[in-house]
Amino acid sequence: MKRDIITSAIGILVLTLFCGILYPLVITGISQVAFPGNADGQLVHVDGKLVGSQEIGQNFGLQVYKNGKPVMQNGVPVTNPDPRYFQTRPSATVPPNNAAATTFSNLGPNSVATEQEISGNIQAYIALNGPYYPGKLRAANVPVDAANTSASGIDPDISVRNADIQAHRVAAVRHLSLAAVMTLVNKYTGGRGLGFSGEPGVNVLELNLALDRMNGVHA
Amino acid sequence: MTFLGWLTIVLFCVVLTLLAMPLGRYMAAVYTGQPTFLDPLFRTPERLFYRVMRVDPERSQDWKQYAKSLIIFSLAGWLLLYFILRTQTLWNWTGLNPEGFHSAPWNVTFNTTSSFLTNTNWQYYGGETTMSYFSQMAGLTVQNFLSAGVGIAVAVALIRGIIGRSGKGIGNFWQDLIRTVLWVLTPISIVVALILVFQGSIQNFSHYVNFNGPTGLANSIAMGPVASQEAIKELGTNGGGFFNTNSAHPFENPTGFTNFVEMLTVLVIPAGLVFMYGRMAGNRRQGYAIFATMLVMFFGACCVAYVAEAHGTPAQHAAGLHTQVVAGSTGGNMEGKEQRFGIAGSALFDVVTTVTSCGAVNSAIESYTGIGGAVPMANLSASEVIFGGVGTGLYSILLYVLLAVFIGGLMVGRTPEYLGKKIEAREIKLVAIGLLITPLAALFSTALATASSAGRQSISAAAAGGPQGFSETFYAYLSQANNNGSAFAGYGGFVQPNAGSLGSHGITFADLLGGFTMLFARYAPILFALAVAGTLAGKRVSPAGLGTMRTDNPTFVVLLIGVIVLVGALTFFPALLLGPIVQGLTGHLYQ
Numbered sequence: 104m105k106r107d108i109i110t111s112a113i114g115i116l117v118l119t120l121f122c123g124i125l126y127p128l129v130i131t132g133i134s135q136v137a138f139p140g141n142a143d144g145q146l147v148h149v150d151g152k153l154v155g156s157q158e159i160g161q162n163f164g165l166q167v168y169k170n171g172k173p174v175m176q177n178g179v180p181v182t183n184p185d186p187r188y189f190q191t192r193p194s195a196t197v198p199p200n201n202a203a204a205t206t207f208s209n210l211g212p213n214s215v216a217t218e219q220e221i222s223g224n225i226q227a228y229i230a231l232n233g234p235y236y237p238g239k240l241r242a243a244n245v246p247v248d249a250a251n252t253s254a255s256g257i258d259p260d261i262s263v264r265n266a267d268i269q270a271h272r273v274a275a276v277r278h279l280s281l282a283a284v285m286t287l288v289n290k291y292t293g294g295r296g297l298g299f300s301g302e303p304g305v306n307v308l309e310l311n312l313a314l315d316r317m318n319g320v321h322a
Numbered sequence: 323m324t325f326l327g328w329l330t331i332v333l334f335c336v337v338l339t340l341l342a343m344p345l346g347r348y349m350a351a352v353y354t355g356q357p358t359f360l361d362p363l364f365r366t367p368e369r370l371f372y373r374v375m376r377v378d379p380e381r382s383q384d385w386k387q388y389a390k391s392l393i394i395f396s397l398a399g400w401l402l403l404y405f406i407l408r409t410q411t412l413w414n415w416t417g418l419n420p421e422g423f424h425s426a427p428w429n430v431t432f433n434t435t436s437s438f439l440t441n442t443n444w445q446y447y448g449g450e451t452t453m454s455y456f457s458q459m460a461g462l463t464v465q466n467f468l469s470a471g472v473g474i475a476v477a478v479a480l481i482r483g484i485i486g487r488s489g490k491g492i493g494n495f496w497q498d499l500i501r502t503v504l505w506v507l508t509p510i511s512i513v514v515a516l517i518l519v520f521q522g523s524i525q526n527f528s529h530y531v532n533f534n535g536p537t538g539l540a541n542s543i544a545m546g547p548v549a550s551q552e553a554i555k556e557l558g559t560n561g562g563g564f565f566n567t568n569s570a571h572p573f574e575n576p577t578g579f580t581n582f583v584e585m586l587t588v589l590v591i592p593a594g595l596v597f598m599y600g601r602m603a604g605n606r607r608q609g610y611a612i613f614a615t616m617l618v619m620f621f622g623a624c625c626v627a628y629v630a631e632a633h634g635t636p637a638q639h640a641a642g643l644h645t646q647v648v649a650g651s652t653g654g655n656m657e658g659k660e661q662r663f664g665i666a667g668s669a670l671f672d673v674v675t676t677v678t679s680c681g682a683v684n685s686a687i688e689s690y691t692g693i694g695g696a697v698p699m700a701n702l703s704a705s706e707v708i709f710g711g712v713g714t715g716l717y718s719i720l721l722y723v724l725l726a727v728f729i730g731g732l733m734v735g736r737t738p739e740y741l742g743k744k745i746e747a748r749e750i751k752l753v754a755i756g757l758l759i760t761p762l763a764a765l766f767s768t769a770l771a772t773a774s775s776a777g778r779q780s781i782s783a784a785a786a787g788g789p790q791g792f793s794e795t796f797y798a799y800l801s802q803a804n805n806n807g808s809a810f811a812g813y814g815g816f817v818q819p820n821a822g823s824l825g826s827h828g829i830t831f832a833d834l835l836g837g838f839t840m841l842f843a844r845y846a847p848i849l850f851a852l853a854v855a856g857t858l859a860g861k862r863v864s865p866a867g868l869g870t871m872r873t874d875n876p877t878f879v880v881l882l883i884g885v886i887v888l889v890g891a892l893t894f895f896p897a898l899l900l901g902p903i904v905q906g907l908t909g910h911l912y913q
Contacts (some may be wrong), residue, residue, distance in 0.1 A: 106376070107391050110496065111398040114375045115468075117403065117908050118503065122467040122554075123460035126508065130515045130550040134525040137516070142525045144545065144573065153533040158522055158572040159543055161535045185537045193659070203530050203542040204821060205567040207658050207686035209782060209812035211790040212635035212695070214910045217657065221641035242642030246651040247634075248661050254570035254668075254685045260661040264650030292579075293662070299326050299333065301578020302589055302652050302664030311536060 147308065149315075155308050160259040162200040163188035163311060184231055186276045188311045189261065189269050192248055193224045196256035208252040224250045235272040244268075260304025263292060277318055287313050324647055327666030331624045334585060335617060341590050346597025346609070348899070352505045353478045353498065354602065355717030364504040370490060371500050379500075382491030385856025389477055389849055391495040392472060396439060396845070399468055404435040406575025411453050419454035419897045420529040423820060426452055429828035430816045435835040440464055441469035441679055441711055443555070443562030443807035444798075446815035448563050450544035452823055462562060463551050470558030470591075471502040473679075473713030475551060476848050477595055480717045481602050481638040483855025484741060487863060492855045506591065507557060515553035522576030523549040548573050556587040558661050559711045561681030561807040564748070569684040570660055581684060583669050585674045592678055592709040595716045598809075601698055603741060607874035612719060615882045619708045619717025620677055623697050627669040631655050631696035636909045658686025669694065671896035676701040679711025688785075688794065688810035695793065698808065699902055702800045703894035704886055705760050711805060717851045719886075721753045723873065724854070726885045728753075730871045730878070739870060742863035749857055761893040763843040764803035767835055768796045768897065776831040782812030788912025793901035802836045803843040 134142040145157040155161050164182030165274045167174045174181040194200045195208035210217040225242045228249050235242040246264040261269075266288045271300040274284040281309050295301050351358045383391065406413070410425040410469055425431065430446050437444040438461075449458070470710055482492045488760035519525050528545045548564045552574050555562060565571040575581055593613065600609020632654040634645030647653040654665040663671070669686035676698035686758050687698055701708060707719040724740060728750050731738025738745040771777030772795050780798070781791040795809040801808055815832035819825050872878060 104390070105393075107394045108398075110375045110377055111395040112579065113396060114371075114496070115398045115402050117371065118468060118878045119460055119464045122503065122508075123464040126554075127459045127463065127547045127550040130512065130519075130553075131525050131527070131547055133516060134519040134549065138519050141519050142542065142549075143528065144524045144526075144531070145522060146531065149536075153531065155533060155535055155541065156531075156543055160594055161541055161570075162539055163535070163537050164539060165537055166539065177418065180539070182539065195550045198539075201542065203544045204448065205544075205565055205571055205813050206448070207567060207570075207688065207808070209686055209688045209784065210637070210657060211638055211688060211788075211793075211905070212655070212657075213788060213905045213910060214637060214784055214790060215913050216784045217635070217637035217689075218640045218911055219722055221638060221643065221657075225641060225643070227907055243820055244624070245643065247638070247643060247645060247647075247653055247656040248651065250641070251656040252658060252689075253636070254658045254660045254683075255567040255572060257572065258660050258662075259572055260816050262651045262661055263650060267650060281639055295326070296578030296580070299329050300582040301662050301667045303650075306663040308536075315536065320782070 130134065134230055147312065149312065154312070157306065157309060158259055159202045160191040160200050160253070160257045161308060163190055163195070163307070177251060186231065186272060189266060189273060189307050190231070191307045192253045192258045192261055193251065194256040195252050200257050202257045205256045210252070220252070221250050232268055232272050235275045236268060237271065240268070259306055259308065260293070261307055263305060266305040273314065277314065279317065283317070284314070287317070323628065324666070325887070327628060327664070330666050331537060331628065334582070335621060338586060338589050338593055341586060342593035343597050343805055345590055345594030345600060349506060349598040350601040353598070354500055358505065360509060368500055368504055372496070375496065377496040379494050379497035384490040385483070385492055385852045388492055388495050389852045392475070392848070393845065396472065399407070400435055400439050403438060403461050403465055407431045407434060407457055410457055413454065413456045416456050418456035418459070418527060419678060420527070423452060423454050423822040424824055426816065426823050427482060427826060427828045427834035429830045433815060433833040433837040436840045437807065438465040438562060439469060440805050440840045441473055441558070442802060442805040442840045443560045443681055444802050444809065444840065445562055446808070446828070446833060448566030448818070448913045449563055451818065451821035455546050458551055458564060459547060463554060466551070466554040466558045466560040466562070467503055467507050469560065470507060470712045471499045473711055474502045474506070474595070475499050475713065476851055477713035477716040479598055480720055480851050480855040483859040484720065484743070485603050486859040490856065490859055492845055492852070492859055507554065508557055509555055511553040513801055514557060514583065515549040516550040516551055517583055518580055521580045522572070523552060524573045525549040553587070555682060556584045556680065557591065558581055559588055559592065559678040559680040561675065563682060569682045575684055578662055578667060581663050581671065584912060585671055585835065588674050588678055588680045588682070589709055591712045592715045595713065599716060611874045611879050612723065615879050616708050619704070619883060620673065623677065623701055623708070624670055627694050627697040628666055628671050630691045630697070631665050631669045633691065635691050636911060640911060655689070655691055658689035660684065672698055673701065675808055676806060677706065677708040677710070679706050679714055679805045679807070681801065683808050686811060687808055688812050692902050692904070696898060696902035696906055699797060699800060699898055700890070702804045702806055702892040703898065705757065705890065706804050706806065707886060714805065718847070719755050721851065721854065722886055723882060724749060724753045725757065726828055726882045727873060728879070729873065729885060730881055734871060736869050739864070740873060742866060743861045744864070749854055752850050752854050752857070756847050756854070757889065759846045759850070760803050760843045763839050764800045767799035767803065768838045771795050771799060771832070771835060774831070777835070780814050780829055780832040782814065785812055787905040790899050790912065793905065796897050796901050798836065799839055802839045805840060805844050
């Protein structure tokens with residue numbers, strides 16, 4: 104008994120040093136030398152200013168002002184989507200796309216709250232993109248990823264179909280040809296892992312920054 | 323559903339088998355003292371550990387001594403982890419608490435400590451708003467290694483009992499633990515962690531990053547030593563996310579490729595242990611039979627989950643969405659799923675994580691379709707023997723094997739025997755009680771939490787009406803009793819208005835009931851498994867005769883699947899009916 108207690112007490116301490124200090128430090132050391140950009144989160148700078156991480160989805164919205172003051176709701180700034188930019192997927196974090204407090208929506212499959220959430224997302228999507236879409240944009244045409252909340256709340260990607268629909272609006276608002284915008288969409292579409300694992304996605308931040316460069320806009 | 327989706331599932335099964343077979347051979351060498359190619363690297367540290375810990379690794383323990391060492395070591399681990407988590411600000415001098423987070427309250431910490439000790443990694447807290455880097459590393463990561471090591475040690479001890487031909491010894495706990503950490507967990511973790519960073523996981527000690535995006539909105543990104551913890555979290559089937567959204571977070575699981583790698587990492591040891599068992603038992607076909615049993619049930623669960631999620635939910639259809647696959651869109655139920663994983667990559671991960679005791683998630687299980695949510699619950703109801711947790715899966719299915727041998731023996735009217743050892747009343751009593759502890763803990767806690775108002779306050783507001791609230795509760799205790807850790811994550815035990823835990827409080831009922839459920843359902847079955855090992859170790863081996871029921875052929879695989887399904891179904895079917903199956907059968911939307 105006494106022997107077990109001594110061995111346990113010493114054991115947990117030395118194993119903490121080994122597994123909890125040494126192991127993470129070794130991984131950090133190797134990572135920082137071999138893959139420094141990745142280890143720090145693939146941060147993106149424009150004109151020397153940090154604007155985000157390639158891997159993290161953001162809210163491309165504009166702050167709403169009333170009488171010169173930012174409008175707040177429950178302590179969170181109210182925003183409208185900026186029509187010049189491709190928009191990321193709906194997010195359950197507060198504020199949307201908050202990468203310091205990620206959360207699931209946890210909305211169930213048979214819940215009225217879920218149906219209302221999805222309907223709201225569909226309406227917002229149609230209101231934003233419908234006017235520029237050739238033909239009539241209906242709920243049935245809205246891709247699921249544009250209507251359903253992502254898991255992480257900071258999904259960096261949107262589906263190719265979602266990007267195709269938004270491209271009409273972005274091209275019109277930016278006075279670019281649809282072909283030019285679609286070229287960029289294709290350029291920033293990632294493939295599947297090993298050719299089969301997962302789904303292709305369009306990286307929204309990279310795409311939006313490329314559009315800004317094309318327009319000569321500096322953030 | 324798509325061709326590539328089905329291909330992913332099939333390829334996964336193939337690659338898993340190809341990786342698990344050599345790993346099984348390697349682990350058999352590790353636990354029987356044969357030379358391995360990593361010996362030159364680890365012999366010296368191994369001897370150093372024994373010397374510092376004052377262990378004589380040559381001394382074989384009987385099952386009671388083995389159990390005593392294991393329990394006392396676990397207790398020491400519990401105390402140190404609770405201390406580290408409750409004194410989070412005390413460690414600010416290390417520079418590993420850049421956000422200055424305070425400790426979570428005592429009740430949440432009790433739950434978290436019990437959770438990581440028992441390989442559950444149930445999380446009532448959100449990682450990036452609660453834990454300092456120091457707590458994540460020196461606290462949680464350590465138990466990711468050690469709880470996995472303890473699980474494997476028990477499995478190895480039970481195998482030694484089954485195959486043992488001399489005396490009462492079932493090995494040395496300390497040797498099994500240290501060798502597991504050094505020879506198995508550490509090298510694979512290092513490889514996986516580096517693959518993750520190569521693909522985009524982060525590994526740093528920086529402050530959280532604040533910036534204004536292209537449209538001028540303020541934003542913040544959580545940082546940390548993620549990859550090192552992510553690797554062992556999957557490998558040890560622990561599952562506790564560095565971030566709140568676990569393996570859905572792009573820093574934990576950046577690409578479709580890492581998703582595939584992480585799923586393999588979860589299953590490779592549980593599957594490898596089965597092959598190891600065949601080798602140690604001196605008859606590889608014994609291992610193949612158990613592997614076949616697991617793979618059949620696993621593949622079935624994948625198919626059901628994939629079909630269900632590709633179909634979409636009543637809420638989507640009521641809102642007017644079309645959920646078929648169209649060019650450039652995944653279709654299906656994308657609520658709570660990431661674009662880069664899609665439907666197949668999410669459904670497969672969901673099955674991988676719930677057949678094992680992992681519980682990491684790359685999508686929100688609460689948002690799955692009714693049937694898609696019933697699949698993980700059914701997996702948990704099978705008491706995690708479809709591969710199962712590292713070690714726990716093997717020792718649990720070996721108990722089922724003994725039960726199946728016993729039932730088979732009754733059917734043919736002969737004394738049941740397994741690998742030449744007679745299975746008698748004492749063993750069957752221990753096996754039966756050992757197998758019933760987890761269901762008992764799950765159902766008892768669920769009943770208590772459903773029937774009391776203190777329990778119902780954990781149900782999320784959106785799920786308060788209809789079967790979803792029951793599903794949340796049932797899932798919570800089913801998951802904690804099986805030491806899984808995945809969740810219908812709306813179920814809460816921690817109210818945290820601000821990052822860093824200032825002004826937060828725990829929901830004592832949920833925290834304590836969950837904590838005790840995890841501890842009881844972890845250590846009681848371990849004791850019964852070790853007791854079985856102890857009684858079997860002393861038994862004489864009689865040669866197989868004409869009437870001996872074979873345990874390495876397809877007939878036995880069918881019998882074993884039958885026993886597992888029967889026990890699980892009889893125990894849990896009523897509860898499954900009340901929750902997810904109702905949801906799967908109805909198109910009705912609940913307030």
